[in-house]
Amino acid sequence: xxxxxxxxxxxxxxxxxxKFYRDGLGFKTTEKGDNPEIVFFxxxxxxxxxxxxxxxxxxxxxxxxxSGSGFSGITLAYNAKSKEEVDRVMALAEAxxxxxxxxxxxxxxxxxxxxxxxPDGYYWEVAWxxxxxxxxxxxxxxDS
Numbered sequence: 551x552x553x554x555x556x557x558x559x560x561x562x563x564x565x566x567x568x569k570f571y572r573d574g575l576g577f578k579t580t581e582k583g584d585n586p587e588i589v590f591f592x593x594x595x596x597x598x599x600x601x602x603x604x605x606x607x608x609x610x611x612x613x614x615x616x617s618g619s620g621f622s623g624i625t626l627a628y629n630a631k632s633k634e635e636v637d638r639v640m641a642l643a644e645a646x647x648x649x650x651x652x653x654x655x656x657x658x659x660x661x662x663x664x665x666x667x668x669p670d671g672y673y674w675e676v677a678w679x680x681x682x683x684x685x686x687x688x689x690x691x692x693d694s
Contacts, residue, residue, distance in 0.1 A: 554596050557626065559672055560603035564589070566647070566669045567600050574646020595689040603670070625665070625673040629690045632678055633662045639676045640664050648674075 561567040565585040571577040577591040577598060591598040607615035630636045636654045643666040644650050651673065654664035663677035683691045 556590075556597045556599055558599040558601055558606065559668075559670065560606035561600050561670050562603050563669065564600060564602060570646050570648065570669050571598070571600065574648075575642060594687045619671075621673070625675050627675045627677060629682055629684075630676060630678040631682070631684065636662055636664065636676050636678050640666060643668075643674070643676075 559567075564587075568581070568584060568586065568589055571591060572579055572581070572589075577593060579589055579591045581589045587602075589600045591600075604615075607617065610616055628639055630639060633654070640650060640654055648666040648668055651665040651667055652663075654662055654676065657663050657677075659679070660681075661677055661679035663675055666674050666676070668674065685691050
């Protein structure tokens with residue numbers, strides 16, 4: 551089990567989230583509606599899904615759905631090919647309605663990164679590193 555095929559984000563307002571990801575950030579999907587029941591984005595590598603938060607919680611446990619708010623310890627990441635790309639993506643996220651949490655800056659590991667949150671408060675890191683390399687699908691290559 552050495553892969554992640556899909557990341558599902560439970561969202562409070564499908565219309566707002568579809569607008570943010572599809573129309574604002576440019577995630578690709580065949581979904582044309584503004585308030586679908588579910589949406590899948592055809593990104594390179596791992597795919598992204600949006601699903602109503604209440605329905606997702608019920609899918610996990612119909613009788614006792616998980617609830618709560620706050621930082622869950624999970625972040626999503628976009629790895630850029632340049633510092634300038636980091637700045638462009640952060641500006642795109644803010645223009646789409648995201649909230650900048652940490653402006654991009656030089657970081658302790660030698661890279662350049664910042665954080666934003668989407669309309670549901672999911673944290674995204676946008677980062678560039680001097681040693682980042684990408685495969686033919688623009689996916690970050692990691693030597694382990």
